[in-house]
Amino acid sequence: MKELEILLENYWIDKNKDKELYYKIKDSVPSYKSFISDKLGYSLIVNPYLIKLEKLPGRAEGWMGIKDFDNTMEYAFLCLLLMFLEDKGREEQFVLSGITEYIQGNFIGEEKVDWTLYRHRRYLIKVLRFAVNIGMIKVDDGDEQNFASSLETEVLYESTGLSRYFVRNFTSSILNYNSYKDIENEEWGDIEIDRGIARRHRVYRKIVMCPIVYNEGTEDVDYDYIKKQRGLIASDLENFLEYDFHVHRNGALVVLNNEKNLKDCFPGGRAISDVVLFFNRMILEEIKEKTIQLKANDTAIISRSHFDDMVEKLKRYYSYGWSKEYREMSIAALSGEILSFMTDFNMLRVLRMGKEIELLPLIGKVAGSYPREFEEAAVEKEDN
Numbered sequence: 001m002k003e004l005e006i007l008l009e010n011y012w013i014d015k016n017k018d019k020e021l022y023y024k025i026k027d028s029v030p031s032y033k034s035f036i037s038d039k040l041g042y043s044l045i046v047n048p049y050l051i052k053l054e055k056l057p058g059r060a061e062g063w064m065g066i067k068d069f070d071n072t073m074e075y076a077f078l079c080l081l082l083m084f085l086e087d088k089g090r091e092e093q094f095v096l097s098g099i100t101e102y103i104q105g106n107f108i109g110e111e112k113v114d115w116t117l118y119r120h121r122r123y124l125i126k127v128l129r130f131a132v133n134i135g136m137i138k139v140d141d142g143d144e145q146n147f148a149s150s151l152e153t154e155v156l157y158e159s160t161g162l163s164r165y166f167v168r169n170f171t172s173s174i175l176n177y178n179s180y181k182d183i184e185n186e187e188w189g190d191i192e193i194d195r196g197i198a199r200r201h202r203v204y205r206k207i208v209m210c211p212i213v214y215n216e217g218t219e220d221v222d223y224d225y226i227k228k229q230r231g232l233i234a235s236d237l238e239n240f241l242e243y244d245f246h247v248h249r250n251g252a253l254v255v256l257n258n259e260k261n262l263k264d265c266f267p268g269g270r271a272i273s274d275v276v277l278f279f280n281r282m283i284l285e286e287i288k289e290k291t292i293q294l295k296a297n298d299t300a301i302i303s304r305s306h307f308d309d310m311v312e313k314l315k316r317y318y319s320y321g322w323s324k325e326y327r328e329m330s331i332a333a334l335s336g337e338i339l340s341f342m343t344d345f346n347m348l349r350v351l352r353m354g355k356e357i358e359l360l361p362l363i364g365k366v367a368g369s370y371p372r373e374f375e376e377a378a379v380e381k382e383d384n
Helices: 002-009 019-031 033-039 072-086 096-106 118-134 144-148 180-188 196-209 221-228 230-241 271-288 304-321 331-344 372-383
Strands: 044-046 050-053 093-095 137-141 156-159 244-247 251-255 300-303 348-351 356-359
Touching (some): 002 230, 019 044, 033 230, 072 096, 118 137, 196 251, 230 244, 230 251
Antiparallel strands (some): 300 356
């Protein structure tokens, strides 16, 4: 069901940005409301300004942060921006200097905010760009990018009123939380989290939101649920999302048909996705040749140097069909790109402070090769 897929893919549906889509989603809600409430346990916000599916993960993963952010100070600036916007009404205007003064006066991190530091200004620019792109604020005049080179830059913004819906409501004070685990378990209260509704919601969320759900052993209650309820789960995914559901001994995952074109999936439209397809093929070849030894759970551990050697070999053998960016990329940079991408898609884990790499079963699910005609043409071109 395309409308449900859109809700799952997007943070929210902003009526001002796409009124036709807003009403299309709103009209479709009754057809899948039972699935999102009974199976996923999600709340749906529908008001005159937006539609938002409150998506909570079955388990926190490293890739679930804001892609454009890579420093904790950026997240702190975002929280302070949300606090700043609490007092702003819809269409109320404010200026950049008002934000910088508020953040500097309220930031409580170990490092003090110093706008003379280029790094801090870049952090704020990224946060403001994120807020504009998601629809929490609008730029009425000016360009915050100029703040990077000049402290005197002024920009006129306008609040859209959507910031009040950005953070979900918590049932208790998060000031009492000590880790992200407290946030994960917050919604269940006194409910037994390994049984009943809590387990069902957690399992469905993992299946819908994660690249794969691995079997973590005989004590894994979530995978036990998957094995026992695989027929029902498969039926739900087919009826509401038109997804196939594959369950294996060591992992379960959603598989999309060729007509699906989601933002973040594997294989996908990004050039790095094609590179990883060939890398997976090389790993499978080394497993077949016994160069890489599989454990009983279909995982394997290799050294980082082995991984880097494979990347060098990958580039030497297959780069003739890559984009220019990856053909010209250094081995070190390419290795880092592959490592990051495969980690995000749960195809590997980095162990022992980066000294070892654990290869995970999803690698064996999807691998790639060039069409024979393309390979033959490339060889012929090289010979000439």
